[in-house]
Amino acid sequence: MQKFLVIIVTFLLSSLISWSQKMDTIRITPELVNTKVLIPGTHRWLVYFKMGADSPRTMFNIWTRNIQKTSYNGKEGIEVSQEWEDKDGIMHTTRSVSDAKDFRTLYHTSWWKQRGSSTFDFLKAEAIVNEKVITKADTSVRLRRTREAFEEAVPQYTLNWHLDLEVFPLLPYRNHVTFLINFYDPGFSAPKWVAYTVTGSAKLPGLNGEQVDCWLLEHHETNNKETFFISKKTKEVLKLEQQFGKMYRYKIKLPFSN
Template sequence: MKCIGFALFLAGIFPVFSPAQAQTIDTIRVNDHRLQLGRLATGTHRYLVYNETAAGERTNMWIWERTVSTGFRPGAPIKAIMKPYSYIVTQHWYGSDAQHGERKVTSVVRHEDFAPLYHFSELTASGKTQTEAFDFRADSVVTPDTVATTAPRTAQALAEPTYNWELDLELFPLLPLKAGKTMAINFYHPGAPLAPAYYNYTVQGSDNLLLYNGRKASCWVLAIDYGKGNYAIWWIDKKKHLVWRMKEYFNGQYRFKVLMTS
């Protein structure tokens, strides 16, 4: 990978599409505390992530290791009797070669509503390391003065609180899922060139997904329509509250995320 701005690198990974259009939908706002946080699956989960061409060629392979744990607000004194103030989600991406390299991410979200507090990312590829950091505040997302980064310092204004789009695999199982339901979720991907916006996700129904070990899992099927024939689908286990699989189609190419271990 060339030494490019980290935001441009992310723009190459994540598709660009229009936000939710006005219609009768269930809006999931951060301040409404609609997420069912008792479902949050702590521990480590590993995903195989890859692209696939129409001809079946698989490229751009990664192993994503994602760990969810309870923690405390950064800087707060830790006492045994205190309830945790936050969840900490760490990611370690292992690329298939030196060009893809590896990426380490630490995201801190508020314990009571999954609102993002802090996000740090480090990408090492082709012998070069790029870092970026973000503080989520009430009215903005800014690069903190206390963290050294290689990415340009940025400030994104917020009209209202937003969720961290990097944590969609952890967030989707927490939604009030029901067949036929469409939900608008305000997402922002730290460092990417898209401003925060609401996007529509629809529960298409249920499916008994065949797993790698031959068993089946009863899943909700959650989908988003990117427009012009492009889409993404997630299979979410109804009992374990984990995303087993994602299938995405965008501009002639498929992208998959497959849960390997949990």
């Protein structure tokens, strides 16, 4: 009887541990990010779409991102500049400065080929769209929503959703953990907590037959599934597989940058 009770207790404890691992959720706060893992220099990703699982690749982009140390209004920062190219030329550029300690957004400026320019200074609480400071006097629905979202973001600890490829390396990975990240993409919707779950591991084929051990980080929304491959060694995002409906998008980190 005693042996039977030991077996039952052991089973219950094992089940409880397994359940707790599956339910492990971490709300990302400043002390949990590790900015030291970011690799300075130039990095590039190939981005393309497939209109179906067996369709040819199309809509090619090259994303160039440069990481370097900087200072902003007396604060130590990390600057990430981006340049997105399509077949016709440059379609998008950004310059973002995040706090060197916890990667909170300090400054973000961007230009879109079809949208124009915008600048968001979190230390000055100032937003500029197409060279005009936006205020409560603006009646445009777009500008009002942009201003209200920015004002909501300024006092919060947010991470820049436009820097997701730099944010994901900073997280404290382990199996079966869900990260809740307060993401905000300056110029767009208000900050929101977004869930990303470490679902396991996988190996990606690398150069010279190397098998790169990666974490699998997944995000699900209605009609949208993203799976990021995060190198366990370098912490870099090496690949994204995204499916929305019958359409697919991929981001592949290039091994060389010129």
